[in-house]
Amino acid sequence: MVPGLRRYARALLHDATAADDLVQDCLERAISRWNQRRGDAVRPWLYAILHNLAVNRLKQRSRRGAHMPIDAVPEGVFAQAPRQDQALHQQDVLRAIERLPEDQRAVLLLVTVEDLSYEDAAATLQVPVGTIMSRLSRARERLRRILDGTEPAMISHLRRVK
Structure with missing residues (x-):
């Protein structure tokens, strides 16, 4: 544990x-x-x-x-960058996970990495099971878009002021 x-x-x-x-x-x-x-x-x-x-x-x-x-x-700092494709892909996945919003990242890690059930993840984060399912779905979709390169690097929430 x-x-x-x-x-x-x-x-x-x-x-x-x-x-x-x-x-x-x-x-x-x-x-x-x-x-x-x-x-x-x-x-x-x-x-x-x-x-x-x-x-x-x-x-x-x-x-x-x-x-x-x-x-x-x-x-x-002094480590040499990995040359294997698998290691590079793993780094890309880790960077993509870091780009997820904190609530989606937490659900994704609890369910996929830590292998908690939806009910246990919901109890851990103190949210309904449906929220876990929707956050996980959004996290997986956004992760896929980031890795495919179809997700913009930064989503700007700035307004245009005249």
């Missing part, structure tokens, strides 16, 4: 260290509030805790701004 939590945390935060901290905080919170869980569905409950903690951290990060220690070197 922990590897799935780590994958989901890394996909949400895009930082391995912060994701590991998030998983640790999630498990700590789950243990300290074990008596508050509802029923036997522990997995969706853990994903819900993790998701809510991640949302709080992302909001906090956006308020504070980006922070990087001087001596920290980002992963992959």
